[in-house]
Amino acid sequence: MRGAPLSERFRELGLLAFIVLLCAAFQVRNHNFLTLGNLGDLLTNTAILSILSVGMMMVILTRGIDLSIGSTIALAGMVSSLTVSAHRGIHPLVSIAEGVLVGTLVGALNGLLIARFAVLPIIATLGLMNVVRGATYLISGGAWVSAYQMSDGFKAIATGRFLGVRHPILIALVINLAFVYFIEHTRTGRQIYAVGSNPEAADVSGIPRRRIVALVYTLMGALAGLGGVIWAAKFASAQSDTAVGFELSVIAATVLGGVSIAGGSGKPSGLVLGTILLGILNNALPLIKVSPFWQQAIQGGVILAAVLTNVLVKRNNQLFALRTRAI
Amino acid sequence: MERTIAIDRPWSWRSFFLQWEWLLVLIFVAVHVVNSVLSPDYLTVDTFLETPMSFLDKAFLVLPMTMVIILGNIDISVGSIVALSAVVMAVAFHAGLPMPLAMLLCLLVASACGLVNGLLMTSFKELSSVIVTLATMIIFRGIAYVILEDQASGQFPIWYSALGWESFGGVPIILIAFAACAVLFTLLLHKTSFGRRIYGMGNNLTASRYSGVRTDSIILIVSTLTGLMAGVTALFLTSRMGSTRPNVAQGYELEVIAMVVLGGVSTSGGKGRMAGPLLAVFIIGFLNYGLGLVNIPAQVLLIILGLLLVLSVLVLKVRFRERAVRGSGSLPVEKVAARGPEDAAQ
């Protein structure tokens, strides 16, 4: 047969090509786009999105969804900021641990409702989204935590560098690598795919379906908690309305990367691409000299185009595979 | 979902009243009891007639959304369709189009948006409704921003505000309109073969398709109806506000979905009745109003609504399992099967 189209060996090629085209277009409009400084900003801003989309991918793989992560980010950020402002000498790692703990608790609660009580994910997380947001208001008393109340160590969680790379980028990198290993090379990771792909079959095969479902929501919560601390440190501010609506961006990044909402399929490589695409959109649109009122329309158009491109490429794959009897 | 066929289920007063909708009636009454305890002059005819004016605008969306969710889909672009159609209407009116025609244009644009959703979903079946409506949610509102930028557009004819603020024969116009639409949609869902097919598709899309049901047409019709109702919402909302902007109706989609889900419609599809969401609309509306009368802070209200949503579903689950075990035989197979697709969907 003729050489298999590249798309067969690299399913996310459609998305990658799209990203390359987009970058080229932006660079033409503003020569400062592909500079080290700007790319550094881009990656730092996308780091939080990336950390959260790792969690969301696991949740969506099991045919679930989590709408409460925005509220979890706010709560974790608020709790760790309040602690730091009251005890200035706390080590930043303790703050991170605190945020992760808060997030884990919320995630575990989601997991309990969804796995043990069989509440539908959209309802459980929708309900918790409101409850956690309300709790954030109540805990903070509506007050904000400002930059001067945070220790330098805390703020350095987001602004510090290690070996020249900013912390958030490093953290996101580590999380993504750990995720790739976990989801592709460990038994639990593969079981996540199984649970989403065919829950009844998973049940019958002895896979601890409920435990896996509880696990993914707990992990999602933990990652959201981590993201919350980084968020508070990055913006040097904790507010009760932080990250309202952020869950939609995370879901968009995940689904953009080819993770199917029906569960059971999606690759980490696609996830990274989807996240980067969204990060590029958020970064580049202010740079091109286009009216700010066009920003949203362009963003939506790009997402739609990217998703359709992915679909058309997949169809091309399947057609090719059918013709060459590969399936 | 119950695997027993309706005709086999033994009817009893007990099973009749244990239905989710009766529970909602109970909650509805409880809400009014609580409200009247909190506010002495709550229980007046005025309260019941006038209060709905402030929350019924998004209730129009609950009607088609019920169908969408029974189908097993979801639509998060409704808020943006409201915004876009309202903006188009305002701009058209100021460009010289007579107001009644501008209102018609609003409905047309909204229906067209719904149709776009439907076309995308049927042409690209690999895409879930979530991602399609996520993209269109952003695009539609984006177009509204391109048209009106940061301006507000108002100054409508005086009679236009009557839509959202006045009554006819003592009954608010918006309540009359909603009642009419509610009756239409209930008949459509429960008394036509169209409605039956929606349930069938929600239960098993593939089987429906192979059985000859025109699934594509049905999805297109439901999507367009959703758009149309968003247009109706836009008409009333704009009348309530006397003006419109590109950022109106933000967050409507989640509120509407919450109302439908509280109404007992399962998001895994194929189950639920129109009566539930209709009750849920009034429950949430009156609860909001009543608690606001005693100035409960917004954040406490958030928590209460969140808890209400989760608690109600927990109760539904608990009661549903019990009924499934009692209603059908004692075979363990039945018990497992009766857990239904919601469980399987984990």
Place this chain on the structure above:
Amino acid sequence: MQKLFTRGALLGLSLAIAAPAVAHAASGDKYAIVFKNTGNPYGDRQMGGFKAGIEEQGFQAILRAPDQPTAEAQIQILEQLISQKVKAICIVGNDRDALQPVLTKAKKQGIKVFSLDSGVNPASRLTHVNQADSEKIGRTLVEAAYDMAGGSGEIAILSATSQATNQNLWIEFMKKELAKPKFANLKLVKIAYGDDLRDKSVSEAEGLLQSYPNLKVIIAPTTVGIAAAGKVLTDKGLGGKVFLTGLGLPSEMATYIENGVCPYMFLWNPIDVGYLGAYVATALTSGKITGAVGQKFKAGRLGEYTITKAPDGGTEVLLGPPFKFDKSNIADWKAVY
């Protein structure tokens, strides 16, 4: 069994709500203030000042705010206040025009309506309490930019949402000021909108720096925007090269004023604004004033005020000139608000 469970849960819930509400059943005339959203310390201070002023006069104050800064949510709150038959409503509007129908309904029922801080259109209100002269704010900010830029250079504005009434008014006056010959060498290159969202404001600020490498000053007349820009400039080590000014909360900006990124900025005391509003409310209700130009009234510890003509055709009451925060006084104010 299940019914019992539900009934029990509902009863518990309702008792939890009813208890504090019934305990609070106070008497006396009620005056309400509706802010833009909850979780905003600036708004909390404003409402606190209003409450202090009302209670000082022996009445009961109701403080409300929606959890999302939308007009739709404020309409619902206003309906509830109308039902509670409050004497006066002080509205900090999320939208200039969208509240007109519901405020008209309030006025028809004899409730005195006036706006504060973020105004509503003249047809919806009797008068408006403005923290400072809008034109003066515009002038002061442009003068500050001129000073920081050393007389010439590129400047940019980082605003909040594109429809915020007060933002657009100040920007309009800034542009008018920039047209004067004194500022001929100052070039306004862009107006960016951060939507009062922390992350978007940061993106926009970074975008400004990337697109305009010769930028000298950023004017951010919004508390979230100026704090975000302050963080960005600090992180990039641009203090001394790019300067920042605008309207900001002392608590949020303390770090950036102390490190020099923002030499000075302006605001006013929101507590005083609310307090003034309280006295406007009672003066309107007692008939002492009707909101027309030239009328005078006494506002407790703040002294006597006169109603003046507002730029939008209605009337307003001005609190006073904007207050300047810089290194010398920021330490005193950062803990206040």
